[in-house]
Amino acid sequence: xxxxxxxxxxxxxxxxxxxxxxxxxxxxxxxxxxxxxxxxxxxxxxxxxxxxxxxxxxxxxxxxxxxxxxxxxxxxxxxxxxxxxxxxxxxxxxxxxxxxxxxxxxxxxxxxxxxxxxxxxxxxxxxxxxxxxxxxxxxxxxxxxxxxxxxxxxxxxxxxxxxxxxxxxxxxxxxxxxxxxxxxxxxxxxxxxxxxxxxxxxxxxxxxxxxxxxxxxxxxxxxxxxxxxxxxxxxxxxxxxxxxxxxxxxxxxxxxxxxxxxxxxxxxxxxxxxxxxxxxxxxxxxxxxxxxxxxxxxxxxxxxxxxxx
Amino acid sequence: xxxxxxxxxxxxxxxxxxxxxxxxxxxxxxxxxxxxxxxxxxxxxxxxxxxxxxxxxxxxxxxxxxxxxxxxxxxxxxxxxxxxxxxxxxxxxxxxxxxxxxxxxxxxxxxxxxxxxxxxxxxxxxxxxxxxxxxxxxxxxxxxxxxxxxxxxxxxxxxxxxxxxxxxxxxxxxxxxxxxxxxxxxxxxxxxxxxxxxxxxxxxxxxxxxxxxxxxxxxxxxxxxxxxxxxxxxxxxxxxxxxxxxxxxxxxxxxxxxxxxxxxxxxxxxxxxxxxxxxxxxxxxxxxxxxxxxxxxxxxxxxxxxxxx
Numbered sequence: 001x002x003x004x005x006x007x008x009x010x011x012x013x014x015x016x017x018x019x020x021x022x023x024x025x026x027x028x029x030x031x032x033x034x035x036x037x038x039x040x041x042x043x044x045x046x047x048x049x050x051x052x053x054x055x056x057x058x059x060x061x062x063x064x065x066x067x068x069x070x071x072x073x074x075x076x077x078x079x080x081x082x083x084x085x086x087x088x089x090x091x092x093x094x095x096x097x098x099x100x101x102x103x104x105x106x107x108x109x110x111x112x113x114x115x116x117x118x119x120x121x122x123x124x125x126x127x128x129x130x131x132x133x134x135x136x137x138x139x140x141x142x143x144x145x146x147x148x149x150x151x152x153x154x155x156x157x158x159x160x161x162x163x164x165x166x167x168x169x170x171x172x173x174x175x176x177x178x179x180x181x182x183x184x185x186x187x188x189x190x191x192x193x194x195x196x197x198x199x200x201x202x203x204x205x206x207x208x209x210x211x212x213x214x215x216x217x218x219x220x221x222x223x224x225x226x227x228x229x230x231x232x233x234x235x236x237x238x239x240x241x242x243x244x245x246x247x248x249x250x251x252x253x254x255x256x257x258x259x260x261x262x263x264x265x266x267x268x269x270x271x272x273x274x275x276x277x278x279x280x281x282x283x284x285x286x287x288x289x290x291x292x293x294x295x296x297x298x299x300x301x302x303x304x305x306x307x308x309x
Numbered sequence: 310x311x312x313x314x315x316x317x318x319x320x321x322x323x324x325x326x327x328x329x330x331x332x333x334x335x336x337x338x339x340x341x342x343x344x345x346x347x348x349x350x351x352x353x354x355x356x357x358x359x360x361x362x363x364x365x366x367x368x369x370x371x372x373x374x375x376x377x378x379x380x381x382x383x384x385x386x387x388x389x390x391x392x393x394x395x396x397x398x399x400x401x402x403x404x405x406x407x408x409x410x411x412x413x414x415x416x417x418x419x420x421x422x423x424x425x426x427x428x429x430x431x432x433x434x435x436x437x438x439x440x441x442x443x444x445x446x447x448x449x450x451x452x453x454x455x456x457x458x459x460x461x462x463x464x465x466x467x468x469x470x471x472x473x474x475x476x477x478x479x480x481x482x483x484x485x486x487x488x489x490x491x492x493x494x495x496x497x498x499x500x501x502x503x504x505x506x507x508x509x510x511x512x513x514x515x516x517x518x519x520x521x522x523x524x525x526x527x528x529x530x531x532x533x534x535x536x537x538x539x540x541x542x543x544x545x546x547x548x549x550x551x552x553x554x555x556x557x558x559x560x561x562x563x564x565x566x567x568x569x570x571x572x573x574x575x576x577x578x579x580x581x582x583x584x585x586x587x588x589x590x591x592x593x594x595x596x597x598x599x600x601x602x603x604x605x606x607x608x609x610x611x612x613x614x615x616x617x618x
Contacts, residue, residue, distance in 0.1 A: 100534075101530065101531045101534055101535070102487075102534070132598075133600075146458050147456060147458045147602040148458070149455050149456045149457070149458075149604075149605060150601060150603050151607070175412050176511070177510060177511045178411075186596055187593045188598050201486060201511075201534075202485070202486045202510075202511055202512055202605075202607050202608060203509070203511055203605075203608075204608070205601065205605065205608070206589070206597070206601040206602070206604070206608070207591060209598075209599045210596075210597050210598050210599055212593045221410065221411075222410040222538040225410055225411070225534075225537055225538075226408075226410070226535055226537055227535060228531075228535055229531040229534075229535055234456050235355070237390060278465075280515070283515060287495055287519075288515070288519050289441075289497050289518075289519055290441075290512065290518050290519055292459060292515040292517070294458040294459050295458075295515070296458060296511075296512075296514065297458070297511075298511050299511060299514070299515070303420075
């Protein structure tokens with residue numbers, strides 16, 4: 001890919017004014033625009049982090065593997081319960097029983113609400129506290145300067161898109177595309193991590209601080225987002241045969257190394273990440289005629305790559 | 310559905326203060342919360358509008374019909390060209406050749422860029438002006454009070470989600486889920502309306518004012534959003550056999566009345582619409598523990614119903 005030129009028509013007015021004073025060849029000339037991909041290609045190895053195997057879920061479908069990073073920093077009790085359920089093989093043989101367009105794909109035990117038919121939870125806990133938000137103290141937060149209507153501040157924490165309220169001293173994960181949440185009934189503390197959903201549409205940020213989020217999909221989301229939508233209200237399938245079978249959900253730490261998907265994530269506290277965000281906030285390639293000057297939290301890419309040996 | 314009670318924990322502080330002065334049984338008691346569906350069920354017939362048949366496209370797939378409302382108020386020249394192309398049967402026998410996860414499904418003549426193989430455009434124009442934005446004067450604009458990072462003002466015009474810049478005197482359609490845009494090459498004025506895409510993911514608002522938008526899907530988007538993603542970069546299918554065939558694209562005005570899909574849209578200048586938006590901005594049902602106090606332009610539902618006889 002050839003480096004796109006910086007067209008004068010896409011420079012902000014303030015910069016144009018600067019150039020008109022300093023002259024077109026002055027030292028104030030901006031550096032050439034680099035696309036997000038070019039920034040990633042040039043990023044140092046130290047800007048990337050592995051995903052801890054004990055925080056990595058493999059959702060194994062006939063069509064392939066969906067890789068999920070868990071968020072113990074936001075939902076420690078739910079994540080612990082999920083690990084217990086994984087070790088018991090709770091999800092093996094269950095299915096994706098709800099796919100609602102522009103909203104979520106949901107999976108687990110479709111009979112969970114029927115005591116006569118619900119799967120045994122084994123050693124997993126039957127009651128967990130709601131983990132809608134956490135103490136913001138002690139949480140590194142790579143803040144975005146961009147305005148957000150849903151939260152006083154937005155940014156990234158533990159690699160997840162997040163909101164923060166400095167007055168309340170709270171932080172929470174944001175419901176962006178690919179986020180994994182814990183389905184619940186009406187009571188705030190009715191989720192166990194056994195019923196999980198993945199956001200497959202426009203970010204439903206109204207769910208922020210209303211549901212416990214447990215992680216996000218980092219590879220293979222198209223195996224969920226392209227599933228047939230359930231025809232019933234809220235996307236349920238009327239016929240169990242329409243569900244997508246789940247072969248197993250496993251923790252990477254319990255999978256032989258040779259069978260693991262080795263991925264790395266770009267750290268959000270790096271200059272590379274900030275440069276990627278800016279390259280997306282103000283696109284100055286040949287295609288974009290008007291850089292937005294803004295980026296929404298849920299439009300920020302969280303780059304993933306296959307680990308190099 | 311039983312009407313959900315208004316829990317005191319979800320009342321805004323200002324209202325609680327009012328109640329503590331006026332007493333719990335005073336006339337200041339808020340009306341019971343009504344869900345969006347309850348508001349729609351109670352809406353007067355005059356709050357709904359038909360869709361003009363000459364502004365309605367039917368994208369006919371083997372799996373069913375996708376209904377698109379065109380936006381001549383924003384892209385008059387593209388819409389006129391699309392009508393010409395429809396009358397010539399331009400799309401009949403073409404296909405959906407690109408589906409990129411969390412972005413777009415795109416269709417038309419996959420060989421459009423190859424002069425030797427491109428389909429004949431017939432009487433359609435070969436050059437159109439870019440219609441990225443329009444004069445805001447004379448355009449009724451039902452403004453949302455909610456902050457938006459992408460545009461100085463957001464709201465609804467001609468029934469479409471839109472941005473507006475009062476200083477520049479411009480308005481434009483916003484790239485929300487379901488929006489239909491006119492694919493182009495690098496030049497701003499390189500779109501003809503022959504290659505169309507539909508947004509099937511998180512709203513790519515960075516495209517606002519960078520591409521001509523021509524309408525939005527009002528029914529059947531799941532026939533596009535659930536298609537298999539193309540494995541090539543940007544979601545293209547390497548094998549033409551993987552494309553989803555398009556039987557035809559037709560204008561409702563040229564389809565016998567008995568074959569039309571009779572839909573109505575809620576007018577955005579009505580109290581019913583404002584009530585629906587508020588019901589979504591601050592959800593006070595049994596499920597939500599913390600109303601958001603905000604709604605994003607692209608999270609606002611634009612209600613559609615089957616026309617009553």
